[in-house]
Amino acid sequence: MRRYFGRKLLIYGLTFFMAVTVNWLVPRLMPGDPVASMLARARVAQPEAQEALRVYYNNLFGFDLPWWQQYLNSWGSLFRGDFGISLWAFPTPVADLLTRAVPYSLALLIPSILLSWVVGNRLGALAARRKVLDNTVLPVSYVLTATPYLWLAALMAWGFGVVWGIFPVAGGYSFSMTPSLTWAFLVDLFWHWLLPFASLFLVALGGWAIGMRNVIIYELESDYANYMSALGAPQKLIRRYAFRNAVLPQITGLALQLGVLVAGALVTEIVFSYPGLGSLILAAIQNKDFFLLQGAFLFIVLGVLIANFIIDVVYVIVDPRTRVGMAGAAA
Amino acid sequence: MTLEVDDLRVYYRTLKGDVQALDGVSFGLRDGEILGLAGESGCGKTTLGKALIRLDGRMKHVGGSVTLDGQVLPIGDDVKMNPYRFKQVSLIPQYSMSAMNPTRKIGRMVRELLESRREKLDLDELHSRLDLVELPRHVLGKYPIELSGGMKQRMVMVISTLLNPSLLIADEITSALDVSTQKAVVTTLKGFRDRGFVKSMIFITHDISLTNQLADTIMVMYAGKLAEKAPASTVVNAPKHPYTQLLISSLPEVGVRYADKRLTGIPGNPPSLLKPEPGCRFRDRCPLAFEKCAEDPPPVEVEKDHVVACWKAA
Numbered sequence: 001m002r003r004y005f006g007r008k009l010l011i012y013g014l015t016f017f018m019a020v021t022v023n024w025l026v027p028r029l030m031p032g033d034p035v036a037s038m039l040a041r042a043r044v045a046q047p048e049a050q051e052a053l054r055v056y057y058n059n060l061f062g063f064d065l066p067w068w069q070q071y072l073n074s075w076g077s078l079f080r081g082d083f084g085i086s087l088w089a090f091p092t093p094v095a096d097l098l099t100r101a102v103p104y105s106l107a108l109l110i111p112s113i114l115l116s117w118v119v120g121n122r123l124g125a126l127a128a129r130r131k132v133l134d135n136t137v138l139p140v141s142y143v144l145t146a147t148p149y150l151w152l153a154a155l156m157a158w159g160f161g162v163v164w165g166i167f168p169v170a171g172g173y174s175f176s177m178t179p180s181l182t183w184a185f186l187v188d189l190f191w192h193w194l195l196p197f198a199s200l201f202l203v204a205l206g207g208w209a210i211g212m213r214n215v216i217i218y219e220l221e222s223d224y225a226n227y228m229s230a231l232g233a234p235q236k237l238i239r240r241y242a243f244r245n246a247v248l249p250q251i252t253g254l255a256l257q258l259g260v261l262v263a264g265a266l267v268t269e270i271v272f273s274y275p276g277l278g279s280l281i282l283a284a285i286q287n288k289d290f291f292l293l294q295g296a297f298l299f300i301v302l303g304v305l306i307a308n309f310i311i312d313v314v315y316v317i318v319d320p321r322t323r324v325g326m327a328g329a330a331a
Numbered sequence: 332m333t334l335e336v337d338d339l340r341v342y343y344r345t346l347k348g349d350v351q352a353l354d355g356v357s358f359g360l361r362d363g364e365i366l367g368l369a370g371e372s373g374c375g376k377t378t379l380g381k382a383l384i385r386l387d388g389r390m391k392h393v394g395g396s397v398t399l400d401g402q403v404l405p406i407g408d409d410v411k412m413n414p415y416r417f418k419q420v421s422l423i424p425q426y427s428m429s430a431m432n433p434t435r436k437i438g439r440m441v442r443e444l445l446e447s448r449r450e451k452l453d454l455d456e457l458h459s460r461l462d463l464v465e466l467p468r469h470v471l472g473k474y475p476i477e478l479s480g481g482m483k484q485r486m487v488m489v490i491s492t493l494l495n496p497s498l499l500i501a502d503e504i505t506s507a508l509d510v511s512t513q514k515a516v517v518t519t520l521k522g523f524r525d526r527g528f529v530k531s532m533i534f535i536t537h538d539i540s541l542t543n544q545l546a547d548t549i550m551v552m553y554a555g556k557l558a559e560k561a562p563a564s565t566v567v568n569a570p571k572h573p574y575t576q577l578l579i580s581s582l583p584e585v586g587v588r589y590a591d592k593r594l595t596g597i598p599g600n601p602p603s604l605l606k607p608e609p610g611c612r613f614r615d616r617c618p619l620a621f622e623k624c625a626e627d628p629p630p631v632e633v634e635k636d637h638v639v640a641c642w643k644a645a
């Protein structure tokens with residue numbers, strides 16, 4: 001077991017290491033003076049900040065040091081949580097921008113991923129049971145899962161926000177409000193959250209429902225299900241076993257889909273001008289804020305890796321076969 | 332009589348029409364009798380076995396009846412058949428290796444299975460049966476993956492017979508095993524019968540030499556019909572049906588199995604059962620065929636307990 005997780009951690013660590021290294025390498029491979037050219041291209045809000053930024057970044061890059069020293073220094077600042085200063089939002093540190101945006105992204109991602117997974121699995125299991133449901137759930141699911149995140153988000157923003165005016169279409173909360181722990185603010189927050197959440201939830205839901213339906217049907221035709229039927233076990237028990245076993249590949253599916261879901265969330269945030277990492281990335285691109293982009297990229301990589309590791313742990317907990325296999329390997 | 336099968340017909344529905352896989356088979360089984368069911372692959376052995384416990388979705392009960400312990404089994408009705416399964420008729424499947432839910436500990440699975448059938452788990456009895464098949468009791472706390480193939484098979488044999496069924500069907504359970512393990516399985520099954528765990532048994536195999544070690548009676552099927560049924564020694568030493576004779580003579584020596592020589596000695600292939608031509612279905616391959624064979628040969632009891640369906644034998 002320790003060896004298994006050790007290997008997993010090594011892989012994830014290696015991935016993170018690569019991401020950081022690439023991040024470090026890219027500006028240094030740019031022709032000419034990278035700091036000067038990045039500053040020249042970026043739209044820095046205050047012109048007087050230009051000089052300060054130039055000094056700061058020359059210092060940060062430390063071009064006068066040998067390359068390995070530069071590299072080690074970049075790890076050092078990473079561990080101090082120092083991602084540099086944003087060009088676009090000077091003089092706010094990139095780390096501050098990111099930590100402000102991350103709660104919004106997580107608030108969208110975690111509920112939409114978990115709820116779509118749970119509800120989709122239930123729905124798929126139901127569809128596998130009843131013909132009528134199958135004939136409705138399946139086509140709807142196919143449409144949902146084939147819908148691009150951008151598309152559904154735009155459609156919902158336009159329909160519920162612009163045409164019917166039921167929901168706000170921009171921001172994490174109303175501009176007239178100041179964040180506070182009041183009911184009014186929390187309701188406002190929730191109201192802004194609902195549409196982007198719903199559009200993420202719906203697209204993801206279809207995929208889980210289809211996956212579950214197909215795996216359950218496969219499980220119901222498996223040997224153990226046939227054996228139980230031959231021994232007269234009621235369908236209820238057989239379905240319970242089938243559902244339990246069908247959840248396992250869905251957990252693996254969750255790990256595989258994570259990247260897609262995160263990308264979908266980023267796009268959705270942009271459509272709803274939701275103040276998460278997606279909107280931050282858009283701002284970084286529009287303003288050619290290289291450091292902000294790098295920081296956001298590292299945050300996302302780290303987040304996905306952590307989530308993957310959690311899924312690995314959960315899988316080992318729920319599938320006895322992996323545990324047994326590991327015990328066997330250790331013996 | 333424990334079991335009486337009368338003119339049983341079970342077909343497979345396919346797009347091209349009905350496959351007449353079991354086409355009017357009649358036989359009986361006495362208390363304590365073990366019937367060996369033999370014949371080439373595709374002759375309808377599995378279909379017969381399934382017909383007695385659970386038809387799959389493509390099978391349909393076309394005619395005939397099955398009576399077990401004096402009760403007519405509702406074999407065509409999946410739901411009505413449920414109360415009989417496990418308690419009166421049980422099955423050791425061919426797929427013992429994968430018959431147990433991989434994500435449940437075996438003991439818990441057995442308990443849940445029994446509870447679902449409103450039966451209490453008698454742990455002492457279960458333990459004594461595990462002892463009997465030489466499985467350590469702690470297998471109940473293990474997942475199927477933790478057991479070897481042979482252990483899984485013995486576990487499934489114990490589970491299937493736990494409620495002392497009147498009829499046990501074992502379909503090709505030895506096909507994937509080596510010779511010594513096959514012997515052990517055969518001994519175990521005999522032990523189950525002798526201790527009264529099962530009243531009667533149908534042991535299905537395409538390996539007639541193995542059947543001979545276990546069965547009291549051997550029934551040979553061909554193309555969905557009964558070809559010959561007689562006490563095991565009669566089938567082996569004095570078969571009357573040309574098909575049985577060829578099966579026996581294609582064995583170098585009964586009781587010895589040669590890896591490649593199992594029932595491969597008869598030239599030709601069984602006919603398609605989609606729209607079988609009338610007359611004896613063995614006609615194309617039969618060295619003794621004559622004009623009369625264009626008519627269906629009825630099963631005839633040529634001597635006591637010896638039934639043959641062949642114009643030449645009657």
Ligand SMILES: Nc1ncnc2c1ncn2[C@@H]1O[C@H](COP(=O)(O)OP(=O)(O)O)[C@@H](O)[C@H]1O
Pocket residue numbers: 343344345350352370371372373374375376377378379389604
């Ligand atoms: N699902 C099915 N659909 C159509 N035909 C089938 C199906 N299963 C079996 N058959 C046919 O029924 C016949 C008997 O099959 P089976 O009972 O499996 O034979 P055995 O067990 O003796 O090898 C064969 O001709 C086979 O082709």
Ligand code: SF4
Pocket residue numbers: 572573574611612613614615617618619620621623624628640641642643644
């Ligand atoms: S009935 Fe005719 S064809 Fe059939 S086995 Fe007997 S002799 Fe051969």
Ligand SMILES: [Mg+2]
Pocket residue numbers: 373376377378503
């Ligand atoms: Mg078969």
